[in-house]
Amino acid sequence: MTSAMTQQFASDNYAGVCPPALQSFLAANASGHEQAYGDDKWTEQVCERMRELFQTDCEVFFVFNGTAANSLSLASLCQSYHSVICSELAHIETDECGGPEFFSHGSKLLTAKTDNGKLTPDAIDAIVRKRSDVHFPKPRVVSITQSTECGTVYSVEEVRAIATMAKRHHLSVHMDGARFANAVAALNVHPSEITWRAGVDVLCFGGTKNGLPVGEAVVFFDKHLAREFEYRVKQAGQLASKMRFISAPWLGLIDNDVWIRNAAHANQMAALLHSLIQSAAGLKVLFEPQANAVFVELPLPVIDALRGKGWKFYTFIGAGGCRLMCSWDTLEATVRTFAADIVALCNQHQPTEL
């Protein structure tokens, strides 16, 4: 089992595979020969379970990672002369190496400034209204991340309001749900309430950060938009020949709501971390922690000293900005040890008052 000493706060993809997903993986291996490329009984079963989960007749596809899920789904919503409205902090803008633009053959991302990673209806409206001439890439999609890159969560009402504004301008709604589970757990709502019932057309449903070995699901609630999607997946090198090993582990997540429990645990660990460190000397909480991340600003010597003790975490959000991420298996003991180190180092590195 995982020991507290080896756990880190850099990313939820540092964690391994959760036992139920691993069991499903092994069960899929024990079932003998199966048809390839997704024509197997495991994949069929998982797609059926996803339709039950979302309480609607959606189309489900599996790809290896989130970059492919986002890039390929956006490409299927856009022509090359279209554009996608998103937050300037969106993963599709900052962390996919131009994948969405590449797979859509040029659809441009139009970014909006946000305070906490959340796009607003007004920001969407302003971008759409700015230009409508033939010289500007025509807005076609709104993309939101749930939970966001800042560890915040859109409420049901916020998703609805964004989708309403999107529909007013004839835009499709894409949701990057690399941490969808954390949002569902945080809001304690049915997954349909923040997706198709709120107006979301396509969800990239993250499994990796929730406890799968690999693999994300692309869920088209508007089945019309899924037309020929299997060809995009294949051409992009994202069609697993032994598909059952990508799909079957999802059964372990879906059965008994393991995906919600994994996410709720990660969220709780982030809440605990936040409560333990929030009043440390010189520490500033950057965003309200609503999911499984805590963002804080720390004095640079404290960051260096934490790294010196072997702690790993990302500092990609400007000087002193740290992202502390909890996962499905983060132990309370790890959180307490890490928090104690942070508090002690903050005290030690306080500017001396004269």
Ligand SMILES: *Cc1c(COP(=O)(O)O)cnc(C)c1O
């Ligand atoms: C992790 C993540 C993804 C997926 O990234 P891959 O490394 O391509 O799997 C997508 N969106 C967000 C917001 C993420 O945090």
